[in-house]
Amino acid sequence: MYDLILRGARVVDPLNGLDAVADVAMENGKIAEVAPTIAGSGREEIDFTGLVVQPGIIDSHVHLGSIWGSPFGPKMLAMAGVTTCLDMAGPLADVLDNVPQYGAGINMAILQYASPPFTFKTSSPSESEMVELIETSLAEGALGVKLLGGHYPLEPKVSSLLVKTALERRAYVAWHAGTTENGSNINGMREAVEMAAGRPLHLAHINAYCRGAVKPEMEECAEAEDLLIANPNILCEAYVSPKNGTRLTCGPDGKILSKVTGNCLRRFGFSEDREGVRAALLAQKAFVVYDAGGYSDLMTGPEALARWEAAGTDVGGSFNVNPPLPRIELARAVRPDGAFVVDAISTDGGCIPRNVILSQGLSLVKLDVLTLPQFVQKTSLNPARMLRLKTKGHFSVGADADITVYDFATQTPVASFVAGRRVLWKGEVVGKSASVICTERGRAAIEARGMKAVTVDPGEQVERLKAV
Known part of the structure; x- marks a missing residue:
């Protein structure tokens, strides 16, 4: 009896040439078996029919x-x-x-x-x-x-x-x-x-x-x-x-410190200094990273400008430059x-x-x-x-039971496991x-x-x- 069996998903494992509906069994944090149907039962079983397991x-x-x-x-x-x-x-x-x-x-x-x-x-x-x-x-x-x-x-x-x-x-x-x-x-x-x-x-x-x-x-x-x-x-x-990541920090002389930020400002026609960042935020070309309540998000416009100024310009930022x-x-x-x-x-x-x-x-x-x-x-x-992680990236027997499960149609994650333990489950990080x-x-x-x-x-x- 395995610790956990994931049943019925499309299992994709390129190292072992697998792309088919199969069951995946885990034991002691490792991959124990992968087969079209695993006989018997696990201490816990989860039906992931219609989803992708990689x-x-x-x-x-x-x-x-x-x-x-x-x-x-x-x-x-x-x-x-x-x-x-x-x-x-x-x-x-x-x-x-x-x-x-x-x-x-x-x-x-x-x-x-x-x-x-x-x-x-x-x-x-x-x-x-x-x-x-x-x-x-x-x-x-x-x-x-x-x-x-x-x-x-x-x-x-x-x-x-x-x-x-x-x-x-x-x-x-x-x-x-x-x-x-x-x-x-x-x-x-x-x-x-x-x-x-x-x-x-x-x-x-x-x-x-x-x-x-x-x-x-x-x-x-x-x-x-x-x-x-x-x-x-x-x-x-x-x-x-399309988004990059950078910092919008300016030095005492008002010049932008990050060369990447300077490149982005120049690309959009703004000066590479405090005034350029201010103008880019108001033009909604630059974005400020902010705490949205337990996760980060991006904002632009006047509210972003106010946050940037309140932080003394020392905040993370982003531009759509790719x-x-x-x-x-x-x-x-x-x-x-x-x-x-x-x-x-x-x-x-x-x-x-x-x-x-x-x-x-x-x-x-x-x-x-x-x-x-x-x-x-x-x-x-x-x-x-x-x-150099030899026991990750594949489902060979004995590999680490690190798994991502997702809905291909909606392109959203459903669950994940690290060493056989749940990390993401029912939309919550556990x-x-x-x-x-x-x-x-x-x-x-x-x-x-x-x-x-x-x-x-x-x-x-x-x-x-x-x-x-």
Whole structure:
């Protein structure tokens, strides 16, 4: 008798070539059996006839730090059917400190941001400063570090050295492309790929470099694909929302601090300062992230302006800057060897309200851009491999019982499970705390916080799978 049997759903597991109506059994937090019909009975059984069951959704680019909008990111992800996420900035202590109150039972990996004016004092930190940040972050439970180059850039040579230094310590390294020489655009992407110099690197949200800032957007998209095909060491994801995420903070001189925000203001014809943000909010081109009562949402117009001013400009924000065609093309593109050019579908969401893997990502299936097994590959199997999570992303016997259940017709989540335990159930998040994906060096710190540590080695090589 198994702990739990899910019966009658369409079960999609691309690693094992399964796309059929089947039953899924769980025992001790693991997948115990998958079969067209499982004989006998479980201690608990749930009928999911007419729904889709896939390995738990893994969002490979989110933000959980309250500085990006709110501490509600784990709950917002769980409400969207996500069971595992990669936080792309931290701050590490802030995210971990919030778990007892705001944790939702999901798995989270956290990258500590490595950028001025936060963890570095200047745009040209010394190598010893880099080593201290990397070693301290890993010891405290981070999976690695993230360069916020598009927002808060480092000098080019420093960026290259930081990537090299972190990889030498077997840390996970991600980069929002951009330096003091090139911004968050196709030029910045080209620069980051060149500076990786064949070393493994997670290059964040490829669609963000294909907004038409330098050349027509589809020309940028074609160049981005060529760069990724020629440099298979680059792991990556792209998100499907038109919205971006940034901060609307201005410095004492009134100038906007985030380079990304400056790019957005310039794109819509506004000045890159306090007056530009004010005008963009009133024109409903800029949005403020706010607490809508236990979750984050976006607002614009006069009320948003009042909130921004009351906060001394220091709030999270968003602009609708991602054109649709690159998002579609980057989701479907395949390499000559048959693997996807862009490994995963992400959201860049979390506490930023755009957790739309199901609500918008499944539209790619309905438009015949992807098959449903390909969607599952890009939202579970591939990101699991990116994070070196060998027991996630598939329903092999002995795999982690991380599961997302959804209604394909309405593109909405119905339930989710992490290690066989309910996280989302009947529209409510019932999970608590979190499991933290870290290196062995961070195990003690995570367990000292009363959380489960899931240890991986970011230095392991990732082998891409062909698109199913």
